[in-house]
Amino acid sequence: MRPVYIAGDNIITSMGFTTREVIHQLESGINGFQKYDDCSLTPTPVPLSLVHRDLLNAKFLEILVSCHPEMQEEYFTRLEKMFIVSIHEAVKETGTNLFGSNSLLVISTTKGNIELLEEGKKDFPDPGRIYLWKMADVIGTFFGFVNRPVVVSNACISGVLALSTAARLIDAGLYNHIVVAGGDLLSEFVISGFLSFQALSPEPCKPFDINRNGLSLGEGCGTVVISSEFKKSTVLTVSGSAITNDANHISGPxxxxxxxxxxxxxxxxxxxxxxxxxxxxxxxxxxxxxNDEMESKALEIACLQDIPVNSFKGYWGHTLGAAGVIESIATIRSMENNLLFRSAGFNELGVPVPLNVIRENVHTPVQNCLKIASGFGGCNAAIVFRKM
Amino acid sequence: MNETCFITQSNIIRKHALIRNEKVELNNEIFVNFATFIKALYKKEAISYPKFYKMDNLSKLGFLGAEMLLKDNAFLDRYRKEEIGIVIMNSSSSLDTDMAYNETIKDKSNYFPSPSVFVYTLPNILIGEICIRHKIKGENAFLVTDQFDPGKVIESVKLLLDKDHAQACLCGWVEVLGDKFESVLFLIEKEKTVKEFNPARKYSPFTIESLTQFYQNK
Known part of the structure; x- marks a missing residue:
């Protein structure tokens, strides 16, 4: 593969608005869940990891005033604001103009502006933004991307698939820089759906633990800039990726x-x-x-059962279309800082294969990492990051 | 973009016509809505697959398009199941089912969210359904664009074929929103395979011109 470098990134979750803030919380072992009983969001109280609304608005307004003073805040949905803040931060880190004809924006999302279906949102000025491509166009136009954005919507592997697609586009020589942004919000739509599956844990989720009892949902946005030219001081590359399908069941692994x-x-x-x-x-x-049982079996088949493993979902929940991107960035930070993070919520092994689940944060050389994801529709994704 | 590829099968499903390998079959029946249309097509194609009735409209349409491509065709025998990729695009993602699901939660006195509807609020479930039916285990991607975009179809499929992430692809466009619908699907194979199984036959090259011309077939 042609080198595909990591050039910049940003994470927004309940734990902060920059990668640095979020990782700082990770290091302290803090998680971002609160138990919500807001009945406009969920009929049953469940722990959720929600992005701070007022802070997001304040960050967005700052960017709006400096980049597009002619535009009105009301023109943007909450998700679009989150994408714009995240992309702005990640691109700023690279310190270059990434919007020309050799650049591309790839958006990963499962439900986009699904909130626009709600009764209270009927007066939004452009109901057409329920279309994912239209939402992506608004974000792309905000920054002045010359090429139209690509939108990936492939359930819970969307984020990893978006990164994989972007890396392959650079490898094929079609673009030099790609901004990959994944984001999803929590709405009554999404929460009620997971509740109907009886898939939500009453306590913050406990990946791979014997007492795990379902997932916890989170909202967030992650942006990674990848490039054939620009790199960070710790040189990291995307060096391989693959997608498969189980061909077994649409909602079970x-x-x-x-x-x-x-x-x-x-x-x-x-x-x-x-x-x-x-x-x-x-x-x-x-x-x-x-899910966790299947992953443990897959890691055994792949001869990776002894390699240190965690799930970041015990910190900020399952962030759906953002998950693959946000968790890849946390992985990248592990590589830059030579620091592996404890798998939050894990206490006693509860999967059939004895995985090496990380119990305490540990400083150790971190050279090559694997990010994996699986989702509804039977899809699986894997991506490899290497330190050069 | 090095591999030369060919369109070895194609079809379009529209309200007024089915187009298979560029031959047009007109629909003379009047269909009241999507439901009556898709049921009639399922019967006409003489397929027996009880799971079909559980699918949402997007999956039903794409599933039938894929059936029409793959039946009476040795395509599936030519490849290992993990060598076949599926790339599908549309404009409205799963909005048709999103709206149906939203109806089940908007009235608190009549609240009945169902997991069997919710699962279809992801467009790639269609790819999952096709994979289950034919045991296809290769690369998947569902992308959203404003309209059928031959350039994007070629770009996405060639990313898989040129680097051997897949040896062949089922790809195209499957869009459903209310009673408006359209399915345009293709099988794409590499020149070296095509030469092996049918050296004499002329297939359309996998180019923007071919896809555009085929799509404009009314």
């Missing part, structure tokens, strides 16, 4: 984990790595009984 293992094997092969050269695996780890 594979019984064997073979298909996720196949994605992992293909991604490692492309990166030119053997399993024992992997320093860390950032798992999907939703904390539903079946």
């Amino acid at each position: 594979s019984l064997t984990g073979e298909e996720l293992a196949m994605a992992i094997g293909n991604a490692l092969k492309e990166a030119g790595l053997k399993p024992d050269e992997v320093s860390f695996v950032s798992a999907h780890g939703t904390a539903t009984p079946y």
Whole structure:
């Protein structure tokens, strides 16, 4: 593969508005959940990780006034504001103009502006923004991207698939810089759906733990800038990726984990790595009984059961279309800081394969990392990051 | 973008016509709505797959398009199931089912969210349904664009074929919103495979011109 460098990033979750803020909270072992009983969001009280509304607005207004003083705040939805703040921060870090004809914006989201279906949102000036491509156009135009954005919407692997697609586009020589931004909000729509599946944990989720009892939802946005030219001081690359499908069930994972293992094997092969050269695996780890069990089997098949593994979802929940991007950025920070993060919510192993789940933050050389994800529709994704 | 590829099968499903491998079959029946249309097409194609009735409209349409591409065709025998990629795009994602699901939660006195509806509020479930039916395990991608975009279809599929992430692809456009719908699907294979199984036959090259011309078939 042609080198695809990581050039900049940003995370927005309940734990902060920059990668630095969020990682600082991670290091302190704080999680971002609060129990909400706001009946406009959820009929049953559940822990949720929500982005601070007033702070998001304040950050957005600052950017709006400096970039587009002619535009009105009311023209943007809350999700669009979050995307714009996140992209603005990530691009600022690279210190270059990334919007020309050799650049592209890739947006990952599952539900986009789904809030516009709600009764209270009927007076939004442009109801057409329920279309994901239209939302992406608004974000792309805000920054002045010459090329029209690409929108990936592939359930819970959307973020990893967006990164994979972007890395392949650079590898193919079609673009030099790609801004990959993943984001989703929590709405009554999403929360009621997961409740109807009886998939939500009454306490903050406990990935891979024996007492895990379902997932916790979070909202957030993550942006990664990848480039064939610009790199950070710690040189990291995206060096392999692969997607597979279970061909088994639309809402339940594979019984064997073979298909996720196949994605992992293909991604490692492309990166030119053997399993024992992997320093860390950032798992999907939703904390539903079946997902974590399947992942443990897949990691065993891929000969990765002894490699340190965590799930970041115990900190800020399952952020849906943002998850793959945000968790990749946290992985990238592990590589930059040579620091592996404890898997929050984990106490006693509760999956059939004895995985090496990280119990305490540990300083150790972190060289090559794997991020994996699986989702509804039977999809699996794996992506490999390498330190050069 | 090095591999030369060909369109080895294609079809379009529209309200007034089915177009298979560029042959047009007109629909003379009057269909009241999407539901009656898709049921009639399912019967006409003589498919027996009980899960079809559980699918949402987007999955039903794309599923039938894929059936029409893959039946009476040795495509599936030519590849291992993990070598086949699926790339599908549309404009409204799963909005058709999103609106149906929203109806089940908007009235607190008549609140009945159902997991069997909610799961279809993701467009890639259609890809999952096609994979389950044919045991296809390769690369997947669902992308959203404002209209059928031949350039994007080619770009996304070539990313898979040129680097051997897939050896062949099922790809195209499946859009449903209310009673407006359209499915445009293709099988794309590499020149070296095509030469092996049918060296004499001329297939359309996988180019923007071919896709545009085929799409404009009325």
